[in-house]
Amino acid sequence: AQSVTQPDIHITVSEGASLELRCNYSYGATPYLFWYVQSPGQGLQLLLKYFSGDTLVQGIKGFEAEFKRSQSSFNLRKPSVHWSDAAEYFCAVGAPGNNRKLIWGLGTSLAVNP
């Protein structure tokens, strides 16, 4: 069965510092991989997604993620964090073929210090 682990429940970084949010998945083949951001009172917004091809994926708001098959990971990165990036970040996994269901991690809460 598919599963997603986000090892860090809460992360605090200083504004301007780099960021890496971790995501590990369990799946027998290459799944579809997603990162979403959720701000208070707002819906989930897709940051980026990976289906196949180039393992380094560029997303919106300056985020990128790298798929590493050998580590079953899809970590999210940003070189310089802005205060507006404070939010909850979710990694999600979907199985190609079972094209209706996403399995979500528990999320990582990001706080940004000025």
Next chain:
Amino acid sequence: ETGVTQSPTHLIKTRGQQVTLRCSSQSGHNTVSWYQQALGQGPQFIFQYYREEENGRGNFPPRFSGLQFPNYSSELNVNALELDDSALYLCASSTGLAGGLTDTQYFGPGTRLTVL
């Protein structure tokens, strides 16, 4: 701008009651998915509707049911509410041939349901 709206924003019910939550998708989005997000958890897939037919379901009992209408609106109905049903309920719409995961889902802000 996603254009997905949900109503009401907040709702309080008592155990055993029934509730209907509403979602208005973007025009042209023929697929809607519903998710339950308990406090401190990630969303859990409830079901998906495509062209007014249920198109996939997660591990939720039959007392969770839905409807999708031709005007791109949809409903989530929950009967016999239980305390554990307290959560944020999210709908997400997408366009595409069969609502596959390759289509971007646009989420509404959610309805916060509290069951007392």
